[in-house]
Amino acid sequence: xxxxxxxxxxxxxxxxxxxxxxxxxxxxxxxxxxxxxxxxxxxxxxxxxxxxxxxxxxxxxxxxxxxxxxxxxxxxxxxxxxxxxxxxxxxxxxxxxxxxxxxxxxxxxxxxx
Amino acid sequence: xxxxxxxxxxxxxxxxxxxxxxxxxxxxxxxxxxxxxxxxxxxxxxxxxxxxxxxxxxxxxxxxxxxxxxxxxxxxxxxxxxxxxxxxxxxxxxxxxxxxxxxxxxxxxxxxxxxxxxxxxxxxxxxxxxxxxxxxxxxxxxxxxxxxxxxxxxxxxxxxxxxxxxxxxxxxxxxxxxxxxxxxxxxxxxxxxxxxxxxxxxxxxxxxxxxxxxxxxxxxxxxxxxxxxxxxxxxxxxxxxxxxxxxxxxxxxxxxxxxxxxx
Numbered sequence: 335x336x337x338x339x340x341x342x343x344x345x346x347x348x349x350x351x352x353x354x355x356x357x358x359x360x361x362x363x364x365x366x367x368x369x370x371x372x373x374x375x376x377x378x379x380x381x382x383x384x385x386x387x388x389x390x391x392x393x394x395x396x397x398x399x400x401x402x403x404x405x406x407x408x409x410x411x412x413x414x415x416x417x418x419x420x421x422x423x424x425x426x427x428x429x430x431x432x433x434x435x436x437x438x439x440x441x442x443x444x445x446x447x
Numbered sequence: 448x449x450x451x452x453x454x455x456x457x458x459x460x461x462x463x464x465x466x467x468x469x470x471x472x473x474x475x476x477x478x479x480x481x482x483x484x485x486x487x488x489x490x491x492x493x494x495x496x497x498x499x500x501x502x503x504x505x506x507x508x509x510x511x512x513x514x515x516x517x518x519x520x521x522x523x524x525x526x527x528x529x530x531x532x533x534x535x536x537x538x539x540x541x542x543x544x545x546x547x548x549x550x551x552x553x554x555x556x557x558x559x560x561x562x563x564x565x566x567x568x569x570x571x572x573x574x575x576x577x578x579x580x581x582x583x584x585x586x587x588x589x590x591x592x593x594x595x596x597x598x599x600x601x602x603x604x605x606x607x608x609x610x611x612x613x614x615x616x617x618x619x620x621x622x623x624x625x626x627x628x629x630x631x632x633x634x635x636x637x638x639x640x641x642x643x644x645x646x647x648x649x650x651x652x653x654x655x656x657x658x659x660x661x662x663x664x665x666x667x668x669x670x671x672x673x674x675x676x677x678x679x680x681x682x683x684x685x686x687x688x689x690x691x692x693x694x695x696x697x698x699x700x701x702x703x704x705x706x707x708x709x710x
Contacts, residue, residue, distance in 0.1 A: 348578030372643075395662055396565040397558045400645045411649045412558050413663040427665040 357446040364444065368401045368419060374446070376435055377401065377408070379419055387435040387446060388421045394428035408432070449517045456514050457615050458623030459507035460606070464599065466500035476591040479552025480642055487639075495631075502630035503623070504547065508540055508654075519685050519695060529609050530686035536605035538679055539598050541654065546594035548652045550587055554640035555649040560586060562651070562662070569668040657709035664708075677701050 357374050364385070369378040375390040375398055390398050397412035407424065408417040416424040421432035437446045473490050475482040486493035515537065549560045567577045582588040640646065651659045661671050678701055684694040 344579075350578060350583065391561065394565075395668065396561040397649075398561065400647075402645075409647065411554075411646055412562060412651075412659065427663060 359444045361439065361442045361444060367403070370401060376446070377432075378444070379421075385437070385439075385444065386421065387437050387444075389433040389435060391433070392428055393423075393430045393432060394426070399432075449514075449521070451619070452510060452514050452517060453610070454616055454619035455623050455626070456507060456510040457606070457610070458620040459503050459510060459626065460602075461615055461620060462623055462627055463500060463503040463507050466496050466503060467595070467599075469496050470500055471595060474550070474591075476550075476587050477585055479550060479556075479587045480639070483551050483553070483639060498631040498636060499627055501636055502634070503627040504544060506623075506626050506630055508544055511537065511540060515682070519682075519691075519698075527686050531683065532605040532608040534679055534682045536602055536609060537682070539602040539605060543594060543598045543602065544654065545652060546590045546598065549590045550594055551639060552587055552642070554642055554644050554646065555637075555651070557586065557642065558649045559651050559655075560590065562659070566668050566672050570672045571669070573672075653709075657705040657707075660708045674701075674705075 357371065357376075359371075359378075364378055364380050366380055366382075369380070370376075370390065371378065377388045377390050377399075379386040379388070392399055392410040392412070392415055394410065394413055394415050397410050399408040399410055399417070401408050401419075406419045408419070408421075410416070410428070413427050415426055415428035417428075417432050418424055421434065423429070423431050435446055437444055439445070470486065473482060473486050473493060483497075486497050488494070515533075518533075545559070545563070549556045549563075564577060564581050567580070568574050580589045580593065637650065640649065650656075658671050658675055661674070662668065678698060681694045681698040681701065684690040685698075687694075
């Protein structure tokens with residue numbers, strides 16, 4: 335009987351809508367270098383050859399990274415992991431590079447999700 | 448002396464609870480940082496109530512630890528049921544302090560919340576609890592529900608099961624308020640970091656500094672989680688006469704290690 339109550343309660347309180355971020359940004363609004371999109375917690379790196387999109391969460395414990403233009407590095411303010419502007423791991427305790435986010439470009443607009 | 452400590456601890460809890468109820472009127476979980484700044488700088492006596500809530504809660508936790516230390520060193524036999532509720536209550540207090548830290552909604556709070564999510568996500572058996580505290584649309588929403596409703600209810604129930612025959616006394620309540628006012632006169636509250644601040648370092652709640660430093664040194668998150676759970680396990684075992692001495696030694700060793708990592 336308890337289980338019959340607990341399970342629906344658990345499902346109710348943990349209900350989650352679709353995780354799609356559905357972010358769209360016109361390409362002309364993305365500046366050269368690093369752009370931080372706080373709402374979706376991601377970084378967009380744009381140069382004359384390519385665009386990369388990374389999750390702004392540290393791959394160690396999920397803290398939100400800061401980008402420091404002077405050193406061209408992402409730094410984790412919680413546990414001091416560091417990543418270069420291409421998302422490659424420079425220093426731990428994180429053990430892997432930043433997570434890349436898949437995107438598509440259509441009609442001169444960048445779409446995520 | 449042990450009884451006086453218990454009564455002052457209870458007094459601090461009552462002050463923390465009442466000041467928290469007042470703060471509820473001005474706190475909005477959809478804009479946590481802004482509402483905290485409003486409480487701090489705009490609303491009449493907001494800063495006073497926030498500081499009373501903060502310092503009474505911190506003092507409550509410290510007196511509670513002192514109370515636990517005094518009680519486990521007493522010779523008389525502890526009733527199992529009463530003791531289990533005490534340990535549950537202690538866990539609720541830690542959870543309340545942590546959720547309160549997240550509710551301020553500044554940069555440190557958001558980062559502390561993210562670390563908590565990762566710790567839970569990475570730990571087998573408890574990772575199913577993640578959706579209970581994580582809300583993707585409003586960061587502090589579930590922390591708010593737990594901090595203001597469920598955790599206090601469980602804590603109050605645990606306290607009633609634990610103490611039963613002790614009722615709060617006015618003189619101790621006044622003494623507890625005195626402690627709170629002295630604390631807020633002497634000490635400053637930690638600064639709120641704006642959510643867009645670009646900083647090299649954020650600070651976690653002081654009681655999680657050891658865990659943060661362990662994570663920074665590359666300890667496995669599952670190990671850190673288990674390590675944080677150990678004192679509650681040792682405390683649970685203390686009521687058993689045959690395990691009391693061993694549990695106390697284990698608790699002391701745990702404390703030395705944790706203090707070492709915290710400083």
